[in-house]
Amino acid sequence: MPNLSALQNHQVRLASRPIGEPTRENWSFTTEAVAEPAEGGVLIKTLYLSLDPAMRGWMNDAKSYIPPVGINEVMRAGGIGEVIASKNPNFAVGDLVNASLGVQEYCLIPADQLKRSGIFKIDTRVGSPTQWLNVLGMPGMTGYFGLMDVGQPKAGETVLVSGAAGAVGQTVGQVAKIKGARAVGIAGGKAKCDFVVNELGFDACIDYKAGSVRDGLKEHCPNGVDVYFDNVGGEILDHVLAKINRKARIIICGAISQYNNTTAVQGPKNYLSLLVNRARMEGIVVFDYADRYHLAVAEMAGYLKDGRMKSREDVVKGLDTFPETLMKLFKGENFGKLVLQVAD
Amino acid sequence: MPNLSALQNHQVRLASRPIGEPTRENWSFTTEAVAEPAEGGVLIKTLYLSLDPAMRGWMNDAKSYIPPVGINEVMRAGGIGEVIASKNPNFAVGDLVNASLGVQEYCLIPADQLKRSGIFKIDTRVGSPTQWLNVLGMPGMTGYFGLMDVGQPKAGETVLVSGAAGAVGQTVGQVAKIKGARAVGIAGGKAKCDFVVNELGFDACIDYKAGSVRDGLKEHCPNGVDVYFDNVGGEILDHVLAKINRKARIIICGAISQYNNTTAVQGPKNYLSLLVNRARMEGIVVFDYADRYHLAVAEMAGYLKDGRMKSREDVVKGLDTFPETLMKLFKGENFGKLVLQVAD
Numbered sequence: 001m002p003n004l005s006a007l008q009n010h011q012v013r014l015a016s017r018p019i020g021e022p023t024r025e026n027w028s029f030t031t032e033a034v035a036e037p038a039e040g041g042v043l044i045k046t047l048y049l050s051l052d053p054a055m056r057g058w059m060n061d062a063k064s065y066i067p068p069v070g071i072n073e074v075m076r077a078g079g080i081g082e083v084i085a086s087k088n089p090n091f092a093v094g095d096l097v098n099a100s101l102g103v104q105e106y107c108l109i110p111a112d113q114l115k116r117s118g119i120f121k122i123d124t125r126v127g128s129p130t131q132w133l134n135v136l137g138m139p140g141m142t143g144y145f146g147l148m149d150v151g152q153p154k155a156g157e158t159v160l161v162s163g164a165a166g167a168v169g170q171t172v173g174q175v176a177k178i179k180g181a182r183a184v185g186i187a188g189g190k191a192k193c194d195f196v197v198n199e200l201g202f203d204a205c206i207d208y209k210a211g212s213v214r215d216g217l218k219e220h221c222p223n224g225v226d227v228y229f230d231n232v233g234g235e236i237l238d239h240v241l242a243k244i245n246r247k248a249r250i251i252i253c254g255a256i257s258q259y260n261n262t263t264a265v266q267g268p269k270n271y272l273s274l275l276v277n278r279a280r281m282e283g284i285v286v287f288d289y290a291d292r293y294h295l296a297v298a299e300m301a302g303y304l305k306d307g308r309m310k311s312r313e314d315v316v317k318g319l320d321t322f323p324e325t326l327m328k329l330f331k332g333e334n335f336g337k338l339v340l341q342v343a344d
Numbered sequence: 345m346p347n348l349s350a351l352q353n354h355q356v357r358l359a360s361r362p363i364g365e366p367t368r369e370n371w372s373f374t375t376e377a378v379a380e381p382a383e384g385g386v387l388i389k390t391l392y393l394s395l396d397p398a399m400r401g402w403m404n405d406a407k408s409y410i411p412p413v414g415i416n417e418v419m420r421a422g423g424i425g426e427v428i429a430s431k432n433p434n435f436a437v438g439d440l441v442n443a444s445l446g447v448q449e450y451c452l453i454p455a456d457q458l459k460r461s462g463i464f465k466i467d468t469r470v471g472s473p474t475q476w477l478n479v480l481g482m483p484g485m486t487g488y489f490g491l492m493d494v495g496q497p498k499a500g501e502t503v504l505v506s507g508a509a510g511a512v513g514q515t516v517g518q519v520a521k522i523k524g525a526r527a528v529g530i531a532g533g534k535a536k537c538d539f540v541v542n543e544l545g546f547d548a549c550i551d552y553k554a555g556s557v558r559d560g561l562k563e564h565c566p567n568g569v570d571v572y573f574d575n576v577g578g579e580i581l582d583h584v585l586a587k588i589n590r591k592a593r594i595i596i597c598g599a600i601s602q603y604n605n606t607t608a609v610q611g612p613k614n615y616l617s618l619l620v621n622r623a624r625m626e627g628i629v630v631f632d633y634a635d636r637y638h639l640a641v642a643e644m645a646g647y648l649k650d651g652r653m654k655s656r657e658d659v660v661k662g663l664d665t666f667p668e669t670l671m672k673l674f675k676g677e678n679f680g681k682l683v684l685q686v687a688d
Contacts, residue, residue: 065620238611252619267582267611275596275627276409283619
């Protein structure tokens with residue numbers, strides 16, 4: 001066990017609730033001594049943190065699927081860390097784990113919090129630590145179960161996904177292809193679209209920054225859209241609603257275009273297309289599938305191994321960059337799953 | 345067979361496509377001689393026509409689940425009529441039938457159009473002609489299959505329906521009660537709400553004209569909403585989205601509040617409640633259930649007979665009143681299923 005009393009834990013806390021885009025002023029930076037775990041607990045050194053669009057929602061004081069982060073609390077974040085002290089027989093020093101660690105360098109998890117933290121050991125023979133935050137982690141599980149359980153794509157159908165170069169999007173499109181569907185992405189910029197088609201193997205990708213999404217849908221979804229996995233909301237959702245097929249399934253996973261709104265969320269004006277097409281729009285929260293994560297991880301690990309699936313992460317170094325790094329998500333600047341590297 | 349050449353067929357045709365609310369100027373009134381049916385055809389005298397919110401959509405030149413009515417075509421309408429001439433062995437003079445008759449006094453259906461007209465004989469021992477346009481007709485089928493197939497209410501759940509005093513709404517709430525759910529309606533005005541509770545047996549009814557729907561939901565849906573059958577769209581849909589339970593089902597049947605809009609349809613701003621609650625919003629078109637109508641009719645006829653179900657119609661006389669009578673739907677002035685009586 002290292003000399004814990006010599007360690008300082010740098011933390012990022014929510015100082016105030018943002019209106020619109022979060023800025024550095026909404027965060028506070030604190031330093032605490034690191035404490036030893038009590039009986040049954042573990043102390044984890046943070047290596048990588050997962051930065052996700054959902055974090056923006058946790059900053060609001062609103063009823064949601066999870067309570068908001070409180071003012072002056074360490075910001076919530078899932079991540080990969082190394083156990084550096086353990087008083088729990090299930091975890092040994094040196095174990096790599098995935099858990100809700102928070103935006104901080106060290107995370108002490110008492111015995112009674114272990115289950116809630118979602119902690120589990122990761123196997124680096126199956127995937128790298130950052131892959132465990134991507135296709136093998138929450139985004140991968142979100143994409144997999146949203147697509148398979150709600151979307152239920154059939155071979156030959158057209159599966160469309162927005163945020164295609166992002167963490168969830170890359171899983172959705174690649175799994176759709178493996179299952180025999182046609183995969184079309186929507187992403188911002190030529191580099192991302194090229195990556196989505198050339199590296200990830202989607203059939204096409206629409207660059208929403210380069211031209212009209214409506215025209216792109218016309219060109220790349222000539223047979224309409226059977227499954228739409230929506231990560232963005234806003235106008236793109238409306239364009240897609242105008243192109244859905246009979247009995248289409250729309251998975252509502254997020255609405256990144258709306259998270260920093262200072263006005264009301266833009267509702268989908270074309271929602272009556274659901275009526276005309278006897279179609280369905282359904283929300284998904286990944287935690288509901290926790291008892292089947294291991295099955296999806298095993299399946300996707302197989303695809304990673306045989307090369308049918310790729311996992312791309314955008315790794316930014318430094319805990320202190322957190323406020324600006326998080327904003328890359330909302331500016332569409334991340335290229336692949338956004339990961340904050342906190343330690344080597 | 346009557347002297348057909350002595351009969352004049354008065355008709356209402358679509359003269360121009362309305363912008364916003366249809367007015368008398370959008371209709372033309374024509375008179376034609378009545379012709380004898382050719383081999384395999386039937387001639388029907390219109391008794392009652394069904395006036396439905398969906399008619400407003402048929403007047404628009406837009407892609408929908410059914411082609412629009414063409415300019416100068418007789419307005420489409422389903423109804424009950426009497427066969428007055430037949431060259432088809434399946435139909436005898438005197439038979440009462442339900443079919444797509446159009447807004448006219450006589451309807452000649454050639455052999456090759458019979459199937460498309462949806463024609464079937466009605467049995468007045470099972471229900472009156474106007475009941476065959478209400479709970480035993482399209483509105484009843486819409487309510488029944490939308491509720492049972494998409495809504496799938498469980499005993500003890502809260503089923504909410506807008507337009508509760510209307511044709512679809514009365515079926516939804518009464519079937520929900522029979523299936524053991526709690527039924528709450530939304531309707532306009534004290535008289536309608538009293539009718540919905542006292543006559544139809546709903547557990548409660550929210551008067552959207554008397555106060556805030558939000559407060560009404562709080563009071564009358566204390567355990568939230570499990571199934572919402574939406575006939576109105578607009579702000580009420582948003583209020584309900586804020587009150588849905590986990591895994592709620594929203595049936596999108598119509599959006600009468602939006603049909604006469606001259607601006608874009610109001611999209612549901614609170615649609616992300618679907619995500620938070622893992623809920624579903626799904627469209628329904630009644631024609632999809634045509635092969636099971638007979639089962640639902642038999643079931644509901646039983647409820648009418650044993651008194652568990654009531655059927656209320658608002659009957660207005662006179663073909664020439666059609667333009668104004670139709671508008672009762674959009675002004676919320678009809679009390680029960682709106683029926684136009686064309687002949688005695």
